[in-house]
Structures are given as structure tokens and as C-alpha cells.
Amino acid sequence: MSMLWEKGLPLDAAIHRFTVGDDPGLDQRLLCFDALGSAAHARMLAHVRLLAPQDAQALVDLLADISARARQGEIVISAAQEDSHTAIEMLLTARLGEAGKRIHLGRSRNDQVILALRLYMRTALLDIGSQAAELAQGFLAVARRHAADIMPGYTHLRPAMPSSFGLWAGAFAAGLTEELQALQAVYARLDRCPLGAAAGFGVPLPLDREYTAKLLGFAAVQVNPVDVMNSRGRHELALVNGLASLGLVLEKFLWDVALYSMPEFGFVSLPDAFTTGSSIMPQKRNPDVVELARGRCRELRGHAAMLQQLAAGLPSNYHRDLQLLKAPLFEALDLARDLLDVLIRLVPALRINAERARAACGDDLYAAHEACRLAQSGTPFRDAYKEVARQIQAGSFKPDRAALSATHLGGAGHPGFDLMAGELKAAEQWLAGTRAHLEGCEENVWHKRSGGE
Numbered sequence: 001m002s003m004l005w006e007k008g009l010p011l012d013a014a015i016h017r018f019t020v021g022d023d024p025g026l027d028q029r030l031l032c033f034d035a036l037g038s039a040a041h042a043r044m045l046a047h048v049r050l051l052a053p054q055d056a057q058a059l060v061d062l063l064a065d066i067s068a069r070a071r072q073g074e075i076v077i078s079a080a081q082e083d084s085h086t087a088i089e090m091l092l093t094a095r096l097g098e099a100g101k102r103i104h105l106g107r108s109r110n111d112q113v114i115l116a117l118r119l120y121m122r123t124a125l126l127d128i129g130s131q132a133a134e135l136a137q138g139f140l141a142v143a144r145r146h147a148a149d150i151m152p153g154y155t156h157l158r159p160a161m162p163s164s165f166g167l168w169a170g171a172f173a174a175g176l177t178e179e180l181q182a183l184q185a186v187y188a189r190l191d192r193c194p195l196g197a198a199a200g201f202g203v204p205l206p207l208d209r210e211y212t213a214k215l216l217g218f219a220a221v222q223v224n225p226v227d228v229m230n231s232r233g234r235h236e237l238a239l240v241n242g243l244a245s246l247g248l249v250l251e252k253f254l255w256d257v258a259l260y261s262m263p264e265f266g267f268v269s270l271p272d273a274f275t276t277g278s279s280i281m282p283q284k285r286n287p288d289v290v291e292l293a294r295g296r297c298r299e300l301r302g303h304a305a306m307l308q309q310l311a312a313g314l315p316s317n318y319h320r321d322l323q324l325l326k327a328p329l330f331e332a333l334d335l336a337r338d339l340l341d342v343l344i345r346l347v348p349a350l351r352i353n354a355e356r357a358r359a360a361c362g363d364d365l366y367a368a369h370e371a372c373r374l375a376q377s378g379t380p381f382r383d384a385y386k387e388v389a390r391q392i393q394a395g396s397f398k399p400d401r402a403a404l405s406a407t408h409l410g411g412a413g414h415p416g417f418d419l420m421a422g423e424l425k426a427a428e429q430w431l432a433g434t435r436a437h438l439e440g441c442e443e444n445v446w447h448k449r450s451g452g453e
Contacts, residue, residue, distance in 0.1 A: 197225035217441030233311025247297035286305035
């Protein structure tokens, strides 16, 4: 079995193992995307008459079979094959002979892997985006259901002003929606086709890069071939930074749940199915899922930091260091999927103890409200502030809790749930529309007929 780059020179077995690394296992998830990119490439070669139409169609038909088998886990990349590209080309050549040997015309493994990764990342972004949207809907449902249930609002982990479970849960729906909008910008960075850059300098052939891009559903071609190579790592980092930012939204929720579910607070509680026990203390029920999920949010930032370190400090064009980007990218995507899957289950199951939270709202919590009430009656705010402080210090403070409510957009009296729901719906429509577009393009790659078009 020979490697795609082999020229008959000797190769030390230990060096081969070291350079191949974990790629055979990691590339298993790229097989079907690599096959799709190869099918589009074959159609483009036929389109520009660098490949006979019948050869292109035979290649596409076999690549469709390879893709289907890869999705079922029926193709295993061996250490000798090194990566998905070699495994696929060997399968094509073994079955189709000369036609299989023609598939690599006009490309390098450099632009081939970037294309496979970009196809993979587009799909992963849409999958994770759909999970984030579902979770945001869960938060919004909790916010609507408990809009009027008051709870203490805290700054510096000290009681500050009255809040509500509606404002609290709504914050995470709003944060996730904002992150979904940010992921659309990341998708736009991924939405340019790199194929045709080859090793980073183009190729002296009449390729039609725009045709390939259209076949694969890309909005445009990534024009400069050196930039294609230089973008390796940038795009992975942009995506994982997006996931880490999403994790920042979730980490605050998880911290709050750990805190508010303590017996000393008791504002929320977890069903038994979401807790674990102690091996020594019979009475303990521990919020392990919340704590581990909180740790996973930090892990996302760790994967982003790893990508930053691996991608930085390199000159232009391709370097083998870039192979190491795959593991932290894949791990971050898997982690994000698992984290969101758990929280999609957790949020609807969370029990809100409204009475306990209401009882924790003491008079002092309404100090700013009382100062605003006095100011609204004509007292300068700074004087009103001092008067309320004096009453608190004297022990005579008795606020009118019902006197004022925040009726501005986003306040407790006007939380803006419908506006948030509209933004979330727009994000969901973008996700669904983009997915439908890609599925239609893939269907076209597999099933249109090659005729020198």
C-alpha cells in the first residue's frame, strides 16, 4: 500500500507513525465530506473537459457509495493510509483503475483537507446552532411562565434590587439568541470555497472554481490561494471562539443554579434525576451535572486557547503543524453538542420555588425603588438617595413595594419577550433555510448527470 506522496524513497517506521499521528481516527468523521468535495471536483473536471464525462460519473457514483458507507461506519482508515484522502483515492483506484487515478488532478491534499473541514464545520455549526435555538426556546418558556415571580437581584453576590425569574431566564434566551446571530457571521467566513488553491499557489489548469463553489453551496470562492492556506486555523478558531462565547452565556446560568439551589437560597431545585449522591453522607444530593457542565464551559475556552497556540507563530502557506488543529476542533464541537443536549433536558425540568424567592426579597431590596419614587415626586435624586439611606440606618425604612415598576423595554413590567421571540425565530429560519440549501446542493452533486456540462 503506497502513500499519495510516496516516491520510492525509504521511510523510517517511527517517523511515519509520528507524522501520521491520530489522523486515521480523526479523519473518520471527514470521510463523507471528503467524498462530497471529491464528487464536486470530479464534476468540475468534466465541466472544463479535463475528465471524460463517463469517468466523472463513475467517480461520482462510487463516491456516493463511499459517503453512504462512511456514514454507517463501514469504512475504516488504516494507519498505512494516513488520512481520508488516501483512503478514498485507494478505493476509487481499486474499483475504477485509471479513472480513480485522475481524481487528484488540479488539487493538493492541502486544499482538499481545508475543503473537507469547511464542509464539516458548516454542518456542525448548523447542528449546534439548532441545539442552541432549542435551548433558547426552553429558557424563553421558563421566562414567560414565571414572568411575575419576583426574586432578589444580586450584584457583588449581595442583594441589590428586585428582579424576577422572568428577567433571569429571559437573559439566557437573549444571550443565546445573540450568540446565534454571531454564529451566522462565523458561517459567512466558512462560506467560501477553498478548492483550486491546491498547495497554495493555484494550478496551471483551466479550473472553474466558481462552478465547484456553486455545486457545494458556497456563496463565493476564497480567491487568493495563499490566503486559503493562511486561513487554516483562523476559521477553526473563529468557530470554537463562537462556542466558547456561547459557553460564557451558559456558565452564568449554571453558576446561578448551583448557587440558588443551595438550601440557604432554595430559589430553584433540581429533580432527583439530575443529581447524584454521596458515598459517605446518606442525606446528600449533589448537583454534579451542573458543576460538570460549568466545567465544560471552561473547557471550551481551553480548546480555543489550544487552537490559538497551534495556529499562531507560523509564516504563510501550509505547515505540518496545522494537522494538529483537528483534535481540539473536533473535541470542542463534540463537547458543545453534549453540553447543549444536557441543558436542553435540564432547563424544562428546573423547579422554581417562587415563594422562597419572594420571602427573600426584604425591604432593603426596594431602597432604589423608593429613591426613584421620591425623585419622581420632585425631590432631587441625590437628596432622595440620602433620605432613604437615613431611614435604613435608623431602622424606619418601610417602602411602598407596589409604587413603581420598570415599564421601559426590558424592565420587569415590559420584559420584551415577544421581541426576543421574533429574533429567535429569525435565527431559526436562517438555520433551517441554510440547511435546506446545503441539502439541495448535495443532492444535486450526487444525482445530476455528468455530460461535459
